[in-house]
Amino acid sequence: MTTPTTAPPGTGADRPQGAPAPAPDVPLADDVATVAPAFADPRALLLAPVTPATWRGYGQAAIGFPWLLTVFVVAVTAFWLGVGLVFLFGVGLLLLIVTLLAARWFARVERARLRAQLGTDIPTPTYRRATGTGAWARMFAPLRDARSWVHLGYAGVAWLVVTLTWSLGIGGTGWALALLAFPAVAGIAGLDHPDVPLWFPVLIGVVSLWLAPVLSQALTLLHVRLARPLLGPSRRDLDEARVRAEQERARAAEDRAAVLTETRTAAVGAADEERRRIERDLHDGAQQRLVALGVELGVARRTAETDPEGAAAALDHAHREVKETLAELRDLVRGIHPAVLTDRGLDAALSALAVRSPVPVTVDAGEGLDRASATAQAAAYFVTAEALTNIAKHAEATRAHVTVQVLDDGADPRLRLVVSDDGRGGAAGAPGSGLDGLRARVAALDGSFDLVSPAGRGTRLTVEVPCAS
Amino acid sequence: MRVVIAEDSVLLLDGLTRLLAAEGHDVVGYKTADELVANLGRRGSSAALPDVLVTDVRMPPTHTDEGLRAAIHLRSLHPALPILVLSQYVEQRYARELFAGDVRGLGYVLKDRVADVDDFLEALARVAAGGTVIDPEVVAQILARSRRTDLDTLTPREREVLGLMAEGRSNTAIADRLVVGLPAVEKHVTSILTKLGLAQDADDHRRVLAVLRWLDQNPGERA
Numbered sequence: 275m276t277t278p279t280t281a282p283p284g285t286g287a288d289r290p291q292g293a294p295a296p297a298p299d300v301p302l303a304d305d306v307a308t309v310a311p312a313f314a315d316p317r318a319l320l321l322a323p324v325t326p327a328t329w330r331g332y333g334q335a336a337i338g339f340p341w342l343l344t345v346f347v348v349a350v351t352a353f354w355l356g357v358g359l360v361f362l363f364g365v366g367l368l369l370l371i372v373t374l375l376a377a378r379w380f381a382r383v384e385r386a387r388l389r390a391q392l393g394t395d396i397p398t399p400t401y402r403r404a405t406g407t408g409a410w411a412r413m414f415a416p417l418r419d420a421r422s423w424v425h426l427g428y429a430g431v432a433w434l435v436v437t438l439t440w441s442l443g444i445g446g447t448g449w450a451l452a453l454l455a456f457p458a459v460a461g462i463a464g465l466d467h468p469d470v471p472l473w474f475p476v477l478i479g480v481v482s483l484w485l486a487p488v489l490s491q492a493l494t495l496l497h498v499r500l501a502r503p504l505l506g507p508s509r510r511d512l513d514e515a516r517v518r519a520e521q522e523r524a525r526a527a528e529d530r531a532a533v534l535t536e537t538r539t540a541a542v543g544a545a546d547e548e549r550r551r552i553e554r555d556l557h558d559g560a561q562q563r564l565v566a567l568g569v570e571l572g573v574a575r576r577t578a579e580t581d582p583e584g585a586a587a588a589l590d591h592a593h594r595e596v597k598e599t600l601a602e603l604r605d606l607v608r609g610i611h612p613a614v615l616t617d618r619g620l621d622a623a624l625s626a627l628a629v630r631s632p633v634p635v636t637v638d639a640g641e642g643l644d645r646a647s648a649t650a651q652a653a654a655y656f657v658t659a660e661a662l663t664n665i666a667k668h669a670e671a672t673r674a675h676v677t678v679q680v681l682d683d684g685a686d687p688r689l690r691l692v693v694s695d696d697g698r699g700g701a702a703g704a705p706g707s708g709l710d711g712l713r714a715r716v717a718a719l720d721g722s723f724d725l726v727s728p729a730g731r732g733t734r735l736t737v738e739v740p741c742a743s
Numbered sequence: 744m745r746v747v748i749a750e751d752s753v754l755l756l757d758g759l760t761r762l763l764a765a766e767g768h769d770v771v772g773y774k775t776a777d778e779l780v781a782n783l784g785r786r787g788s789s790a791a792l793p794d795v796l797v798t799d800v801r802m803p804p805t806h807t808d809e810g811l812r813a814a815i816h817l818r819s820l821h822p823a824l825p826i827l828v829l830s831q832y833v834e835q836r837y838a839r840e841l842f843a844g845d846v847r848g849l850g851y852v853l854k855d856r857v858a859d860v861d862d863f864l865e866a867l868a869r870v871a872a873g874g875t876v877i878d879p880e881v882v883a884q885i886l887a888r889s890r891r892t893d894l895d896t897l898t899p900r901e902r903e904v905l906g907l908m909a910e911g912r913s914n915t916a917i918a919d920r921l922v923v924g925l926p927a928v929e930k931h932v933t934s935i936l937t938k939l940g941l942a943q944d945a946d947d948h949r950r951v952l953a954v955l956r957w958l959d960q961n962p963g964e965r966a
Contacts, residue, residue: 557801557831561854562752568858569758573765576860584765595754 305498309392310491322487323447331487331494332447335439338432338497341387345380346433349373349426367417374416377425381505386629389504399507421508428504435497443490448480453479462476472596541718544711555606563599568591614654619644619680620651624658624676631662633674633695640679646689646741654678654691655716657737659691659710669697680741687741688721694734701727719743744871745769749779749798749810750829755857759797762860776802776809783817783824785813792824795871799854800830800837827870829854833919835884838877839959846911846952850876875911875951882909887963889958896938909954 311318318325351741352373359366378401385396396586404412416422429472456475503509570592574585615623621639628635643651663675674695681688703709703725716723721739746768750756753774760770771793773779779798783791798819800810814826825848828841833853836929841851850870856878857863866876886894888908896907907917918928936943944950 343778554806558752558806561831562755565857566752566754566758567852568855569755569762569860572858572860572863573762577765581765 276344287304305394305495305502308394310495312488312491319488322491323483323662325487325491327494328443328490331393331490332444333495334388334497335436335443335490337387337391338436339440342429342433342436345429349377349380349429351424352376357743367414371413371416374419374422374426377422377429378416380429381425384432384501385505388498388501392494392498394501396502396506397507400511419483424504424508428501431499432497432504435500439490439493439497442493443486446486447487450479450482450486453482467501504679529543537717537720540714541579544714547711552606552610555609559602559606560599563595563602567595567599570595609659611652614650615652615655620654620678623651623655624678627655627659627662628676631674633662633664633669633671635662635674635676638675638677640677642680643678643689645680645682645687646739647743649719650689650739650741650743651722653712653719653739653743654689654737657691657712657716657735658693660712660737664701664709665693665695665697665733668701669695669699671695671697671732681738688738689741691737692734694732696732698729699731699733700729701725701733744795745771745793746867747771747773747779747783747793747796749773749776749796749802749813751775751799751802759857766864767790774802775804776813778803779810780813780816784820792821795827795867797827797867800828808837811841815841818849818909823848825870826850827852827867827874827876833878833881833884835881835888838881838885842875842877842952844956846875846955847876848873848875850874850911851881852876852878853880869911873961874913877910877951877955879906879910882906885909885955885958891939891958893939897935901931901938902937904928905954907937908932908935908950909958911951 295502304316309327309331311325312322313319319326322328352369356366356370356373359369382398385398387392388396399421402415402422404415406412453475456479457472459556460472506512507515570588571622574588574592612623612626612627620643621637624637624639628637646654658678662674662676666673674693677690679690681690701709702711709725714724716739717735719739720743721737724736725733726736727733746763748756748759748763749771750759750772751774756772756774760772763770773782777799780795783793783796785791796814798810798814800808802810811828811830817824818826827850828837829852830837831854832853836936838851842849848870850866852863852866853911856866859965869876883906886902886909894902903921904917907920912920912934914925914928917932918925933943935941939957941953944953
């Protein structure tokens, strides 16, 4: 028999929802820390020439300079050619459409390049779809898509920024190194410079060696700040995504609230039903017995002198009555809450249940059951009690088995109970039944309740409740 | 005396039957309200009626108040049939429904009172003779719910007497209960009725009714 994993809707199988995905809203401050730490941390400012971000920026510029320059040349050519040819039988329009589609491809490559080289994650934007279904509408959709035009705009300006980064960063560093090497070169060449003292180019070199990386970082930051709105989603898309994420969170919270309301109502209902049952049991049982007992004793006292034999018979009757009432009260009290569960724990309480069952029951209790809360243990106990009662009454089983253990897979340890029998199956747990009340009780603890009872093949009840419930 | 008992607890039915049989009564027992109504609920069959009917309130099939409803139904068919209603709980609300009409030959007592065999037999005899028996607990509930401020003008002893009057006891029974002379009780009763503005009435039944109605009224709508 396989362990069932599904539970009926509306039961405790509805686990608390995990936090929904965070809104795709990257704080701009992150870019400063990633590509321009010099502006975030004084130490990084001092150490700008040796900061990894500086060298990542140089790498970006080294590849980006030829790449973006090429793209710019191609894009600007295609764009103006397209604009120029618009009136020539629409050839220009086709060229523009192809250019815009290529801009999307370029944007994807550029986002990937920036991610790989700088570690900045720019989300993929959504492009405007065709409003109609016709071939024309689909064909001209890129022309109406603002994002694609914006990508083209990036191709138009990014080469400028990367050129500056290239010249000021890499070029500046080279210039600084050259200045630093100047005294040595001058010495070797035997040049004489009476006008300029040798320490002066060295000083300029040191300052440049520091200034170049700082400028490079600033330009890289500018580059990323340009790329974010021009390559990524529009501000409106970002806002919409944030709103969607918030709605998602709100919906999850509402769903959770609905589950809680439902299970709470069911639990209160189950508790009420339980109280009514206890009242009925007391009313129909002990109370009637005690009244009858009062009558017997009254009769005995009344007839003690006139009819001693009758009085003795009444007393005998009354005595039997007292013993039966006591037995009934004992059962009832145990049904309300068994003392052994409080005193000796779940293992002992389940064993006591097994002993009283007319069907032979084996109990298999795992270690560390006391890690489950008293509430969780009580739930397991009452589920077992009800299940064993049902087995004795309806299942026609020859034996039953109870397994209880704590499943600990990290943060959320659960108390798991399995009650199975080899009876005739077909158990349903109809509304209002004892099993139904327990289902509500388990659901209120955020537990799962699973009853598998195919006709003729036994019944298996699996209940899991959080240990902390 | 012919007694019919409707009681679903076999033990109690058995005990009561033996008790009443030992007292020389002729007892018939029914276990459900339906059975009771089926046997007594025929119009114009008063010849077959018992001298007194004892019925439980909560009986099968619904285990709510079918005994009480059966009693009210039978009472409407046979206004002269004396009925003693036994209940595990006595509620003023039930009492009001039961005593809505003529209170003669009606009783409503806590089931526990049955254990006081002498009291029970006395109550049964009183109801069979056309008297009214209301459980002290019901009277206490009525007194507790009564918003009559006039009650405060009564002395503690007079309140006690008022309670016993409301239970349906005669002056003699009240005198016995309080272990005082009959003239003392009569004096208290006169004083109570005067203070509350009720008509002096020698008839116990009408007096019970007057007291109950008065207690049930709001202070504003004085009769």
